[in-house]
Amino acid sequence: MASLFGYILKTPVVTEPLSSGNDAQIEILARQIDDRAGKIFGRSLHIREVDAGSCNGCELEIGALNNPYYDLERFGMHFVASPRHADCLLVTGPVTRNMADPLKRTYEATPAPKIVVATGDCAYDCGVFAGGYAVVGPVSSILPVDAVVRGCPPAPREILLGILAALDQRA
Amino acid sequence: MTIDSPVMLDLFLVTLAGFSTGAVGALITARSPNWARIVGHGGALLGALGALTFALAGLAGGTMKLDIPELLPIGGAVFGVDRVSAFFVALTALGAIPAALYAIGYTREYAGRHSLAGMGFAFNVFVAAMVLVPLARNVLTFLVLWELMSLASYFLVITEHEREETLTAGWVYFVMTHAGFAALLLGFLLLTRATGTPSFTEWSAAAARLDLNSRNLIFVLLALGFGSKAGAIPLHVWLPRAHPAAPSHVSALMSGVMIKLGVYGLVRVAFDWLGAGPLWWGSGMLIAGAISGVLGVLYSLVDADLKRLLAYSSVENIGIIMLGLGGAMLFQAHALPGLAALALLAALFHALNHAAFKSLLFMGAGAVLHATHTRNMEELGGLIKRMPQTALFFLVGSLAIAALPPFNGFLSEWLMFQSLLLSFQISAHTINLIFAFGVASLALTSGLAAACFVRAFGITFLALPRCEPAARAREVEWTMRAAMALLALACVVLGIAPALTLTPLEATVFDLMGAHADVKFNLTAVVADGGFGWIAPLWIAAGLVVFLLAVPLSLRLMGVNRRQRSYETWGCGRALQTARFEYTATAFANPFKRVFVLLYRPVKELDIEFHPESRYFVRTIAYYNEGRLIFEDTLYRPFLRMIQALAREARALQSGNVHGYLVYILVALVALLVLTV
Numbered sequence: 001m002a003s004l005f006g007y008i009l010k011t012p013v014v015t016e017p018l019s020s021g022n023d024a025q026i027e028i029l030a031r032q033i034d035d036r037a038g039k040i041f042g043r044s045l046h047i048r049e050v051d052a053g054s055c056n057g058c059e060l061e062i063g064a065l066n067n068p069y070y071d072l073e074r075f076g077m078h079f080v081a082s083p084r085h086a087d088c089l090l091v092t093g094p095v096t097r098n099m100a101d102p103l104k105r106t107y108e109a110t111p112a113p114k115i116v117v118a119t120g121d122c123a124y125d126c127g128v129f130a131g132g133y134a135v136v137g138p139v140s141s142i143l144p145v146d147a148v149v150r151g152c153p154p155a156p157r158e159i160l161l162g163i164l165a166a167l168d169q170r171a
Numbered sequence: 172m173t174i175d176s177p178v179m180l181d182l183f184l185v186t187l188a189g190f191s192t193g194a195v196g197a198l199i200t201a202r203s204p205n206w207a208r209i210v211g212h213g214g215a216l217l218g219a220l221g222a223l224t225f226a227l228a229g230l231a232g233g234t235m236k237l238d239i240p241e242l243l244p245i246g247g248a249v250f251g252v253d254r255v256s257a258f259f260v261a262l263t264a265l266g267a268i269p270a271a272l273y274a275i276g277y278t279r280e281y282a283g284r285h286s287l288a289g290m291g292f293a294f295n296v297f298v299a300a301m302v303l304v305p306l307a308r309n310v311l312t313f314l315v316l317w318e319l320m321s322l323a324s325y326f327l328v329i330t331e332h333e334r335e336e337t338l339t340a341g342w343v344y345f346v347m348t349h350a351g352f353a354a355l356l357l358g359f360l361l362l363t364r365a366t367g368t369p370s371f372t373e374w375s376a377a378a379a380r381l382d383l384n385s386r387n388l389i390f391v392l393l394a395l396g397f398g399s400k401a402g403a404i405p406l407h408v409w410l411p412r413a414h415p416a417a418p419s420h421v422s423a424l425m426s427g428v429m430i431k432l433g434v435y436g437l438v439r440v441a442f443d444w445l446g447a448g449p450l451w452w453g454s455g456m457l458i459a460g461a462i463s464g465v466l467g468v469l470y471s472l473v474d475a476d477l478k479r480l481l482a483y484s485s486v487e488n489i490g491i492i493m494l495g496l497g498g499a500m501l502f503q504a505h506a507l508p509g510l511a512a513l514a515l516l517a518a519l520f521h522a523l524n525h526a527a528f529k530s531l532l533f534m535g536a537g538a539v540l541h542a543t544h545t546r547n548m549e550e551l552g553g554l555i556k557r558m559p560q561t562a563l564f565f566l567v568g569s570l571a572i573a574a575l576p577p578f579n580g581f582l583s584e585w586l587m588f589q590s591l592l593l594s595f596q597i598s599a600h601t602i603n604l605i606f607a608f609g610v611a612s613l614a615l616t617s618g619l620a621a622a623c624f625v626r627a628f629g630i631t632f633l634a635l636p637r638c639e640p641a642a643r644a645r646e647v648e649w650t651m652r653a654a655m656a657l658l659a660l661a662c663v664v665l666g667i668a669p670a671l672t673l674t675p676l677e678a679t680v681f682d683l684m685g686a687h688a689d690v691k692f693n694l695t696a697v698v699a700d701g702g703f704g705w706i707a708p709l710w711i712a713a714g715l716v717v718f719l720l721a722v723p724l725s726l727r728l729m730g731v732n733r734r735q736r737s738y739e740t741w742g743c744g745r746a747l748q749t750a751r752f753e754y755t756a757t758a759f760a761n762p763f764k765r766v767f768v769l770l771y772r773p774v775k776e777l778d779i780e781f782h783p784e785s786r787y788f789v790r791t792i793a794y795y796n797e798g799r800l801i802f803e804d805t806l807y808r809p810f811l812r813m814i815q816a817l818a819r820e821a822r823a824l825q826s827g828n829v830h831g832y833l834v835y836i837l838v839a840l841v842a843l844l845v846l847t848v
Contacts, residue, residue, distance in 0.1 A: 042731075084741050102744025109741045112734075 022157070029160045030075040036167035037077075040113060041087045044076030045163070048086035048110065052103050052139065053129070054093030057153040058120040062090060064156045083110040088163060092119045094126035094135045095142050107143050115166040118145045119159055121152040146170070179235035179252065182225040189218025190299035197291030204282035209275055211291020215298050216271035222302045223264035229257025230675040236308075243315065246369050249308040254679040255443075259305040259435045262523050265661065266428035266530045267298045273534050273654035274420040276647065277541060281418070285330055290418070297323035298424070304432050310359045310369040317355070321348045324429060327421040328413045340412035347409040351399030355436075358392030361385065362444070374444040386445055390452055393440045401433025403493060404463040405802045407486045411470070414482035415546060419537020422478060426485045427530035431522050434492055441500050442515070442683050450504055454605050457497025461612035464490030468619040469767055472626070473760040473798055477536045477546045480627055481529065484572065487616055488525045492518045494609050495587055498594070499684075501606070505597045508686030513699065514590040516680045516688045520672060521583035524665055528571040528580060531658035535565035538651055539631060542644040548627070548756040553636035557644040562632045564655035569624035571662040574617050577712030579665035582697070584617055585706055586690070589699035593689070619763075626759045635750040667712045669697045757796060764798065771798035 037045035049062055065072045066079065080086050083106045095103060107116070118139040121127040129135050139145055146169055149162030193214020200206035229235075229252045240247030252260075274294065278287060300320035307313035325348070329341035363369045365385055366377035378386065399406040410430070414422045441452065467486030474480040495518025502511035538561040539554060540546055555562040571578035574585075591613065594606035636642040646652070665672055673692050680688055689700040698705040742748040764771050776795040782788035824835075 082741060101746055105744045108738055109744075112736075 049090045052099040053096035058092040061153045094122045094129040115146045179233045186221035190295045194295035201288035204287040207287040212274040219267035226261035246309045250306045251308040254682045256305040269654035270420045276650035293326045328417040337416040340416035344409040344413035351396045355396030397433045397436030410482045415478035423530040423533035427526040453500030460493025464616040472623045509689035512688035517586035524579040527661040531568040538647045543640040550638040551631045555632040567659040573621040589704045630756045637750040
């Protein structure tokens, strides 16, 4: 027990120091999204994430949107468990054969008005998976896409910019 | 023959004439199943209508004394009526009128397979006996009618005697009801000897002179006898077998009405015949009620057989009624007559309400059985689309039994809570703790009952049908729907118009206890104990209706997008959505099975048959998750084994050797001579 406490005392801070300067931008961005969403949907933005065949790199970045640093929930943005509750579909990955039909069904099940954001290079043009036997094509070959976020993977801030772009297109 | 009040006698005779017409008419028209069906149950309907009028006249204060010494030995057949009897006759009629109407349609499918004349005859005898039991005024009259009621219902239970499980159910019912009968007989004989009279009306005065030990013994015997008919745990084992096996209109009557006659007996024993007893009578009744309530609903919650689920739920509701009876006895023992009357009022009110919603639910289950020929909830589903009216009636019954406003179950359970909570006026810690146990059990019971009926309604009526007959189900014919509609209406009326039922009930309780219940009520509101708790059922109902209308209206006013688009149910994007993806009854009950694992002790088995080439490919998976029945395993089986062992021992005496028997006779003769000299 004593050694444990000793270990705790001796260990320095191992997390990286926060890079400064980004906070205010994120807040401005998120407020803008919330504002646009309020105008289009009459409420804060509800997002359904669909992994259509991603390597999960994009998912890590999307997951980061809910971490204590970005903390999207403070702006009223929710990741929801069903497309029935969603206003926005955040689609990642090249669309695989097995996910093409579920993706279409998800889109159909989302109540209008809705926006679709293709997230990551794979969602844009299938990335390194292009031409694979299991890949049907980019998201835009299945669904009408409102905005594309490039990057492999895109940073959380870029994802927010993509959502904002999609909303601006509708407004 | 001595009588008074000719009007009451006329009504009484009209009632009997109705049942006789039904019984005899069914036998006369035996050649034509259609006529036997209509005449038999039509006669019962007339008799039940007569009984209702008779009971209402009785509740209004009419009295009757009918003495026919020629009919039976030892005091003759004696009938009388007071408000308590009239109340239980009214309760019987409330169940019997819709049951007879329902039976006209329901028994159609028995034509050609079973004798409709026999069913009609037994049905009339059964209902007539239930009407007469509360009117009996001496031991022999009561016991004859009680046995008639049991036998008639036994024959109705084994209607579908070609099935093995029906015969087993009938046998268990037969044994349990006669064990109860034996206890009653013994209790009555002891009480008759001690008081010197077999007349019920004289017991109340005479019993006060008895010594405590014999009163205790008589109380225990009578409570066991009536408790076995009421279905209190651990004497409940016959209910979950007999009620599913019986035709549904009979189950409705057995569960809605017949077990209430056990309650009638308990009320008579506790508040009339034996007078106030020691504290443990009331405590025992209250604790037995609490245990019956909680265990009854827990068994009900995990059962996949729709009718067995309802039977266990009856055990639960009898528990709730017994909570009220026990509470009333304890209040009486602590010289709080107003509260005692309130608790008894709540118990009787709940008995009446249970008769309404449980009959309704059994008829709903019967309609489902009629349409799909299965009681197994795992095979049902989607019936709300195919049988919308039955679904609506079953929903009303479910809401009422789950004690949700504005239905009747809510009102009586609310009164029960008030009466039990008012126990703080007793200043004895042990008794307070017992009441607290009762309140906690009642709260747990109500909550679990709500879960139980979400499951019963949801799995049976919602989503997709799980088998071919359920997919082809058709709405049942109008007599059955009319019967259910009557009871659904009763559930609403009893729930929103308290004054309608509480006025006669209050008078009934006053007759029995000699004190007014601590409750005030008018057309819209009920107030318990001078403002301790109050409620306005009519305004709650009005508020709910207004709220339900206000939601769409305000959405429209707010200009919310109301465009509609029909699309398939969201199934996580699956290409194939079949009934096999649905939430099953077993799955719904599984969390409860885990929490209450001590009670259920489930035996889980998972049989997986793999492909011979590779274990990565599965051919079949079989999953069993059977609960065990504690009382059957720990109480009844050891007892049965003991009886069997004793019987084997006794067989040694039955050698079959004539010389041996001659020796027995000689020994008996000598012994008798020695005894007499």
